[in-house]
Amino acid sequence: MTTAIEMNGITKTFPSVVANDKIDFVVEKGEIHGLLGENGAGKTVLMNILYGLDRPDEGQIFVNGKEVEMDSPATAIKLGIGMVHQHFMLVPSLTVAENIILGKELTKNKVLLDMNRMLNDVKDFCERYKLEVDLKAPVYTLPVGVQQRVEILKALYRGADILILDEPTSVLTPQEVEELFKAVRALKEQGKTVIFISHKLKEVLAICDRITVLRRGKVVGAVKADETILGELAETMVGRKVVFTFKKKRIKTREVVLKTENLKAIDDRGLPALKGVDFEVCAFEILGIAGVEGNGQTELVEVLTGLRKATEGKILVDNNDITKASPGERIRLGISHVPEDRHKRGLIPDFSVMENLILGSHNKPPFTVGRVRLNFEKISNYAKRLIKDFSIKTPNKDTPVRHLSGGTQQRVVVAREFSRKPKLIIASQPTRGLDVGATEYVRKKLVEMRDQGCAVLLISADLDEIWALSDRIAVIYEGEIVAIKDPEKTSERELGLLMAGGKSG
Amino acid sequence: MVELLDVITVGLFTAALRMTTPIAFASLGGIFSERVGIINIGLEGMMLISAFAGVAATYFSGNPWLGVLAAVLVGGLLGLFHALLTVKFVGNQIVSGTGINIFALGFTAYMSQVLWGSRGASESVQGLEVVSIPLLKDIPIIGDIIGTHTPLVYLMLIITVLSYVVLFKTPIGLRIRAVGEHPAAADTAGIDVFKTKYLCVMVSGMLAGLGGAFLSLGHLSLFAWGMTGGRGFIAMAAMIFGNWMPFGAFGASFLFGFADALQMRLQALGLLPPQIILTIPYILTVAVLAGVVRKAIPPSNYKPYVKE
Amino acid sequence: YPVVNPPPSPGPEWVSKASYDALKSDYDKTKADLTKALAEIEKLTKPKKVGLILATGGLGDKSFNDISFAGVKRAEEELGIEFDYVEPKAIAEYEGFQRDFAKTGEYVIIICIGFDQAEALDKIAGEYPDQNFALVDMVVDKPNVASLLFKTNEGSFLIGVIAGMVTTTGKVGFVGGMDIPLIRDFFVGYEAGAKWVNPDVTVLDPVFVGAWADPTKGKELAVGLAELGGDAIFVAAGKSGLGSLGAVHEKGIIGFGVDACQCYLYPEIMASMPKRVDVAVYDMIVAALLGTFKGQIYNNGVKEQWTGCCRLPEEEGFWEEMFNFEHDPLPADVINKVEEARDKIAAGLIIVPSAF
């Protein structure tokens, strides 16, 4: 049997780092091959090289046994390679169908797009691979899970026999992950080869036939999935032992910090997103909000932080009505916010670490003199302290955060928000896209804050995370809190059902 | 005396269409460039140099159509230059465009001096003749308004429709939109992002060139220094106002062209001081824009696409 | 040491101190005379220089700036002067240019074209009281500045007379560059002339381009006037006016130009009201060369031939030669009326209204 992919001695150096260091990587035909590694291990770079997006400094690439010059994605596509990128490569304003056929359009009269024929073609495809999507919907209106399906369809439509999935599960709900796995297995059955990239060990073990582990740009292990065990793999990947669970120390109080009453809001398209949300979060408590993405979580967080207007209802913090308060006033009242998208909402990439660390408290003492001038001495000491306390890996306080890795960037956000002595923390997807080490750190910090008396509202699409951290779990579905559960009295299955709109048993 | 109603005539609308034409050409040009993520603030300069080139070529060849061709080519060349600077050398798009504008003013004056011994205006050349479209011109009113024009007016109308078709009904249009909105996505779909950008910015320059040719050969038959009179900038406004859509841009250009034509006729009524009447098109544009409560969201992110 | 040289003994070659002094002073005097004479010769034979500072529109307007230029050019040809000229782009540049010229002291006269140079010249003329200046279109009250004003209303009156007579629709129009007094003055005279010859004529309200270099709008304004029924249009709008005159040509109606004879542009342009800046400038150069230059206001019009009409017999040939073309003949009654008006204005029998 020939190999589908063989990469020999691939080296890729960036000015700052050796991203790939003499990597040998072999994928057999028809297998699901896992590529495992921490953040920045070099997985994406390796796959970009395979897909012709990056050129290696050294090394050869063989596809189906033949050496190839991989100079552009067009070449890769011709050779039957498809890639679903970590950050989706979809054009938001185009429809699903348009995205799928982009670059491989059908025409009538040789000039005009033949939309009907293409719709039919794509529909056939969807049926064949059991991937359901509304072909005419613009992509920006779709939840990420569906967008991912579109990505896969896109690759298949281009005739991909070898499919690269770069961290496909990091944005999915458990149900969606299950569906994805089904689809991936179906692909395998159809004879396709799949390269599956992930941080999540369980998943890799669950679906892959063989696994290659990268660490700091080098291959540190290649194993058969059924011959390995979880902890071992984790250690190979991280290079040390990893703690998976947190010991929860529970302090029961009834001191309500945040309370919402019949909260309603509309989304960007003007449709109702929150339809009367009621809940409370107490001090010394983490309330986890579980739910499939797109059920109003984003809007809920925005309403709570003042970034979106509530159309109805009330938000009370310490029994003060803050429904009309501006984001700035809320920050002053002691509300901290870890946004779901750190690039978009959390950080100003061109600002230095120091400048980012004072965002939100930049306008009050001790960082200002007379409310006008910034007090750089205080600020720089503060920044240095936080960099140390939160082990932010940065050359210095003046480095733009743009230059930092995703995990480090998240540490900046967390450091800023947690050091403000908040009474309420609203953490939205706080560990999305982070590696094991960084995830562990952020979770530990959240629990620490809780233990110091903070009320924490945790919104996460990762059920494991909700499960591991929450004192109580609220499930959100279509803009409503459909249940609030005690984690000790419920099951993952029950939650999954609630998240999918089912009734709890 | 002249009454207010005397002003609302067929002539007003034909004039409006003429005043619309150069702006519409340039704003269509703006669309093509911005749709692939390149701001083209140099439309004004491209128009001016093209207007000059058109007259110069006609002056030497005696054939205004060769002049139009020259204008289009020169516009395309400037577009290529803008693309080279901003795509290949990742230059700042606004700086580059501003450079082109200032260059245009200096260059046309300098060259007018060389060619006609005057930096102010060229000699008169043979302009494009007005043509009537047989059937069209017989339709009452409509025919009077759009039936008889210089060919470039028809070309503008055709190109407006064509731009829509190209952008929204053809594969290349799909690719253009994808490249502008999400170049990385287009790249991974096997589309040559850079080629698309070059092409579109060149087309942008060519359309601006047609706008310039209309001014100097279609409407007038001479070149005068600074004759674009800010129409390139107005065209950018029309493009934004029209939401980067061909018909929208045409509509916005027409709004402005109409207001301008109206303003000119209102002056003859002596109702208000001329300076105040002259502000009408500008105030009207702002007012309409303020009335249309909508955020203008550009179709692309304008960040240079840098491949490793 | 120190060495003392012996005093020279008087010998035959020695002359007395007195006669030496006499000879020496003779020699010095002759030498001085000679230098003076040489300088005089130098001064007389070396071409005189004239400085010209044009208005911001620049050359090529085929009108105001060009005609000023022609006056200096004529002086170069006929009087053998040399000249330097500059084309400023902003009002703020005038002062610099004026001082630049004046500072050198090389120019017998510096001619400043355009009313907007006045502000700067007021100052510079004070700084360089020995330098002669001429300023076109504006008054600077300094003994070394000749302020050249043109009664454009009088010339425009003559154009109005023609317009009033040749219109068939009974409506005549006016396109101006900007709504400023200088341009209004054209209109006022034009209106008066038209009404004088034809009391029933409708003079449409004047329209303005709002810019000096937008021929596109200039054209549309003229088209608009034509559509309102105007069939004789007087255009005073710089480069924008080129567009208006083009419209006149296309519409086949009658047009009138300004500042220079613009009739060569299109056959439809029946007459123009030249502002004879060339004559005025030439007069001043002559005066400066002869040393008769006087700083004062020269406000001249039809009588002095500083304004007029290019169709007047005494001017027609000059313009036809200059632009190398021939006017279409005018009906005799029109010419007669124009001449009558000119004579009456010159004689003070008609007082033409003014915008000032």
Add this chain to the structure above:
Amino acid sequence: MAEKTREQYLETKELLRRFFSRLELELRRILPQIIAILAAFLAGAIVLLLTGYSPIEAYGALMRGAFGDAFGVGQTFTQATPIIFTALAFLFAFKSGLFNIGAEGQLLVGGFAAALVGISFDGLPSFVHVPMALLAGALAGGLWGFIPAILKAKLGAHEVITTMMLSYVAFYVTGYLVNYPYKAPGWVSQTPPIAPSAELPRILQPTQLSASILIAVILVGLTHYTLQKTTFGYEVRAIGLNPAAAESGGISITRGMILALVISGAMAGLGGAGEVMGVHRRFIEGFSPGYGWDGLAVALVGGLNPVGVLLAAVLFGALRSGGMVMTRVTGVPLDIVSILQALVILFVAAPMLIRYLLKRGGFKWLSS
């Protein structure tokens, strides 16, 4: 004791090290700009050669004219003054993410307001009248910035359109005012002269250089200080770089943008006031040959940095004032100055182009 000196020594050493590394950094940062300017002159020389002029003579005259004597220097700074204001105006709005291309109009209304205050009061002491007129200019410019700002904040009207349209409106409205209600008797569309008590002193007679340049320089410092050292500047930059994150950080985007655009307009207005009070001493129709657009170019050539703006404006001013002398002495058309300006801008636009050319030319070591 020795301990202490040693400490001091180390401290000084550290300070020096920092200073030099900073210096090197800054030099490296502006090196492409400097090379770009040299390249532009080189390209301009080619144009001159091709059209039959001697670049050495032309540039010689240009340099002499711009910097040769006190007079030239005065002219250079006179020309640079209004551009500094409009460039700062563009820059300030730009930092908040807004594209204010209406500095021209803001300058005009500012100039007119200053003239109005200048002619309306008599007998005031200078130290009252001058600040009053300046303030009027700034307020009027600020108002002209406020309109697009509020339209943007409340209705989402794109500021590129509104600022530009309002520029035209300003042009015609001041044109009206100066031709009808406030026209001075006489031939010219201008206001009567302002009272001497409202005049900004000329500081380098006989040139027109006025105290306005001092205001401009102070404004450069103030802009830098505001942007880098104050809370408000921090907020403005945050809004400009990432409005969504700024909003999350409790910064009011609406307030920030409105203030930024108002300040931007006020700066341009102040520039207009400076021209009226220092140079023309009255409002003359059409006194600005497009200072607004020059400001945009200068802001960009200056790397969107206040000090860079100052340098770029002086360069542009020098080109203009030197250009006058060059035209007179060598007969080279003044338009070569526009061409040079354009070339500077185009080369500055693409530092990568410069790098590419250097590499091609074998100057690898400079291109790092």
